[in-house]
Amino acid sequence: MGTKVLITKERLAKLYAAMERNKLKPGPLMPTLQEAQSIFGCVPIEIQKIIGKELHESVAKINGVVTFYSMFSIEPKGENIISVCLGTACYVRGSQGVLDAFADDLKLKAGETSADGKFTLQATRCIGACGLAPTFTVNETVYGNTTVQKAREVLAGIR
Amino acid sequence: MLERMQILMCGGTGCLSSHSKEIRTEFDKALSEMGLRDEVQLVMTGCFGLCEKGPVVIVYPDETFYSHVTVADIHEICEEHVLKGRPVERLIVKDPVDKQKVKNFGELKFYAKQKRIALRNCGNINPLDINEYIAKDGYLALGKCLTELKPLEVIDWMKRSGLRGRGGGGFPTGQKWEFASKSNDPVKYVICNADEGDPGAFMDRAVLEGDPHSVLEAMAICGYAIGAHQGYIYCRAEYPVAVERLNHAIGQAREYSLLGKNIFNSGFDFDIEVRLGAGAFVCGEETALMASIEGFRGMPRLKPPFPAVKGLWGHPTNVNNVETFANVPVVYLKGPDWFKAIGTAKSSGTKVFALGGKIANTGLLEVPMGTTLREVIFDIGGGIPNKRKFKAVQTGGPSGGCITEKSLDTPIDFDNLIALGSMMGSGGMIVMDEDNCMVDVARFYLDFTVDESCGKCTPCREGTRRMLDILNKICRGDGTLEDLDTLESLGNMVKDTSLCGLGQTAPNPVLSTLKHFREEYVAHVVDKICPAGVCPNLTNFVITDKCIGCTKCMKNCPVGAISGTVKQKHKIDLDKCIRCGACKKACPVNAISSKPEDWRAIVRG
Numbered sequence: 108m109g110t111k112v113l114i115t116k117e118r119l120a121k122l123y124a125a126m127e128r129n130k131l132k133p134g135p136l137m138p139t140l141q142e143a144q145s146i147f148g149c150v151p152i153e154i155q156k157i158i159g160k161e162l163h164e165s166v167a168k169i170n171g172v173v174t175f176y177s178m179f180s181i182e183p184k185g186e187n188i189i190s191v192c193l194g195t196a197c198y199v200r201g202s203q204g205v206l207d208a209f210a211d212d213l214k215l216k217a218g219e220t221s222a223d224g225k226f227t228l229q230a231t232r233c234i235g236a237c238g239l240a241p242t243f244t245v246n247e248t249v250y251g252n253t254t255v256q257k258a259r260e261v262l263a264g265i266r
Numbered sequence: 267m268l269e270r271m272q273i274l275m276c277g278g279t280g281c282l283s284s285h286s287k288e289i290r291t292e293f294d295k296a297l298s299e300m301g302l303r304d305e306v307q308l309v310m311t312g313c314f315g316l317c318e319k320g321p322v323v324i325v326y327p328d329e330t331f332y333s334h335v336t337v338a339d340i341h342e343i344c345e346e347h348v349l350k351g352r353p354v355e356r357l358i359v360k361d362p363v364d365k366q367k368v369k370n371f372g373e374l375k376f377y378a379k380q381k382r383i384a385l386r387n388c389g390n391i392n393p394l395d396i397n398e399y400i401a402k403d404g405y406l407a408l409g410k411c412l413t414e415l416k417p418l419e420v421i422d423w424m425k426r427s428g429l430r431g432r433g434g435g436g437f438p439t440g441q442k443w444e445f446a447s448k449s450n451d452p453v454k455y456v457i458c459n460a461d462e463g464d465p466g467a468f469m470d471r472a473v474l475e476g477d478p479h480s481v482l483e484a485m486a487i488c489g490y491a492i493g494a495h496q497g498y499i500y501c502r503a504e505y506p507v508a509v510e511r512l513n514h515a516i517g518q519a520r521e522y523s524l525l526g527k528n529i530f531n532s533g534f535d536f537d538i539e540v541r542l543g544a545g546a547f548v549c550g551e552e553t554a555l556m557a558s559i560e561g562f563r564g565m566p567r568l569k570p571p572f573p574a575v576k577g578l579w580g581h582p583t584n585v586n587n588v589e590t591f592a593n594v595p596v597v598y599l600k601g602p603d604w605f606k607a608i609g610t611a612k613s614s615g616t617k618v619f620a621l622g623g624k625i626a627n628t629g630l631l632e633v634p635m636g637t638t639l640r641e642v643i644f645d646i647g648g649g650i651p652n653k654r655k656f657k658a659v660q661t662g663g664p665s666g667g668c669i670t671e672k673s674l675d676t677p678i679d680f681d682n683l684i685a686l687g688s689m690m691g692s693g694g695m696i697v698m699d700e701d702n703c704m705v706d707v708a709r710f711y712l713d714f715t716v717d718e719s720c721g722k723c724t725p726c727r728e729g730t731r732r733m734l735d736i737l738n739k740i741c742r743g744d745g746t747l748e749d750l751d752t753l754e755s756l757g758n759m760v761k762d763t764s765l766c767g768l769g770q771t772a773p774n775p776v777l778s779t780l781k782h783f784r785e786e787y788v789a790h791v792v793d794k795i796c797p798a799g800v801c802p803n804l805t806n807f808v809i810t811d812k813c814i815g816c817t818k819c820m821k822n823c824p825v826g827a828i829s830g831t832v833k834q835k836h837k838i839d840l841d842k843c844i845r846c847g848a849c850k851k852a853c854p855v856n857a858i859s860s861k862p863e864d865w866r867a868i869v870r871g
Contacts, residue, residue: 136561175563176544194465196622235468237622238280238317249283
């Protein structure tokens with residue numbers, strides 16, 4: 108979508124360093140993918156090929172693993188990631204309404220990134236802050252006891 | 267040096283997200299300015315359990331319990347309480363049950379019926395300091411096992427304690443250890459399943475964040491018992507705080523030679539590594555979990571062979587859940603008979619529950635097995651807020667079922683909950699009131715399992731999807747009576763023929779609501795109404811005579827469907843209304859109704 112994945116020398120060096128470390132232990136693929144995801148913000152096919160070559164795994168297998176787990180993505184996510192918790196505790200306290208409000212305002216469905224690469228909206232599983240239900244997070248910040256109103260205010264603040 | 271006062275702040279995820287870290291910084295600053303920093307110890311602990319009241323601060327030695335503390339309150343606490351010895355009245359917690367202010371937290375009814383074994387140290391110690399754990403008899407059990415007991419005796423003690431797996435299945439822990447110990451393979455593994463994926467359950471996270479060493483110690487004991495030298499903790503990546511504290515704890519334990527080579531000079535070696543999940547619920551299933559560690563798609567496989575025979579990388583492996591491990595050291599400290607005496611005959615010990623949903627005291631609690639659901643929900647949980655009526659409690663997450671009012675006096679244990687058509691699961695307990703539509707709740711859980719089904723076996727991959735289609739149809743208002751029968755037979759088929767626990771239990775939320783709330787399903791398909799007022803196509807919102815004309819609903823309506831003047835009864839334009847329910851939430855006097863008996867007359871005009 109909007110933003111392009113930046114594969115820079117520095118980032119690649121980080122990835123190779125991570126692979127060197129991980130190769131020493133059994134089962135190096137998952138830790139490597141996790142680091143790749145955090146270095147590049149996603150694990151595109153180019154990166155999968157590099158990992159395959161280093162760890163002696165087929166790209167087919169790596170692609171299978173990347174697409175299986177929800178935390179790995181092939182395309183980059185937006186600058187601001189808004190995650191609305193749809194865990195049960197939040198759901199029964201009305202988090203679907205909060206998600207709908209974001210979807211409405213951003214003109215995005217859950218899981219989509221805006222064309223300008225500014226926002227990714229996602230529905231997430233329980234983040235374990237059930238005492239504050241319903242909750243949503245914007246990047247690392249958790250907002251608790253939220254309402255449709257509060258969602259709009261927070262969004263207006265970022266924009 | 268001993269400080270004269272200790273200030274404990276909750277550093278669990280719930281309180282961290284309401285700024286307990288900033289509160290700590292502010293305490294540090296304020297106390298330093300007043301020259302009191304040396305007299306007070308500041309401790310960031312694990313979860314106190316009463317998340318509803320967060321962020322929580324407890325001041326020792328007088329055990330004053332402050333709730334909903336903000337950064338702005340810190341200066342006052344330091345000046346009044348720390349300096350002058352007068353607790354700040356306005357911040358002292360009120361008992362949620364009878365609204366009385368309580369002096370110290372021991373008086374809180376929330377804690378009165380609890381018995382904390384797995385959570386014994388959560389909220390009491392600094393999880394980042396191994397010395398505090400050791401001061402609470404930490405690693406004493408490991409020392410005892412390594413120096414006084416033979417591996418077979420360790421297993422025998424565990425069997426006698428009657429501890430059953432807390433991750434959901436309830437399999438006897440001692441028996442599991444015995445299976446793994448029987449193999450002659452020199453390479454074996456211990457795995458701690460910390461992939462707590464149940465939405466609404468956070469007991470394992472609380473243990474990992476609040477008392478990580480208890481898990482490490484227990485894994486080492488297990489390793490000694492079965493003959494393993496390497497342990498893995500498979501933790502979900504959604505718990506960054508837990509992962510950080512675990513890694514910190516492992517480092518400290520290695521420094522103290524409580525992990526690594528020749529522990530307690532016994533010749534026994536054991537080490538632990540943390541591995542992260544990547545957001546797949548099915549990885550909570552043990553064979554899927556091991557596939558994930560090995561670097562494959564997390565798909566379950568057929569059992570047998572069981573992990574105790576052929577597990578991680580083909581070697582015998584023992585998998586236990588976090589809460590199970592947290593109980594283990596206590597069994598060796600106090601003896602199996604002490605442990606066996608707690609709880610019921612077939613389920614000994616305690617169980618931690620994460621209470622959430624429509625409940626006054628959202629939070630974490632630990633009660634002896636055999637406590638009734640009513641005690642948990644009404645005595646400890648404080649009942650339903652906003653004067654709403656209790657409707658059902660859902661236990662066991664997406665694998666469990668709904669339990670109704672008439673079964674509330676059932677003592678909680680593994681077998682009783684299964685008899686009620688639900689299950690213990692990992693201990694999530696979601697309370698629902700009259701405003702929750704049970705068809706919608708069933709649809710919600712199924713939506714979750716459809717999303718999380720790994721796709722390996724057909725009944726789960728296709729069956730759950732077809733069930734969801736039918737539920738969506740019913741919620742849209744297009745359902746028929748025939749659909750209910752199809753749903754039931756499909757549910758039973760998925761249950762009987764799926765490969766792993768995920769598929770075998772996925773229909774439970776649907777089947778149990780069909781059984782207990784059939785009339786609600788019938789209302790959806792025959793009368794085309796949603797009695798709880800949740801399903802948008804089957805409901806209408808109207809303003810009743812209770813309206814005081816405060817205009818709050820008008821301001822909250824996202825589509826401008828509400829009209830009216832101040833102090834006059836407002837009106838909703840049903841053609842414009844998108845049935846989001848924002849007005850109902852905003853109304854201070856409960857004047858907006860989605861109950862069919864209220865809107866029928868109005869709609870029919």
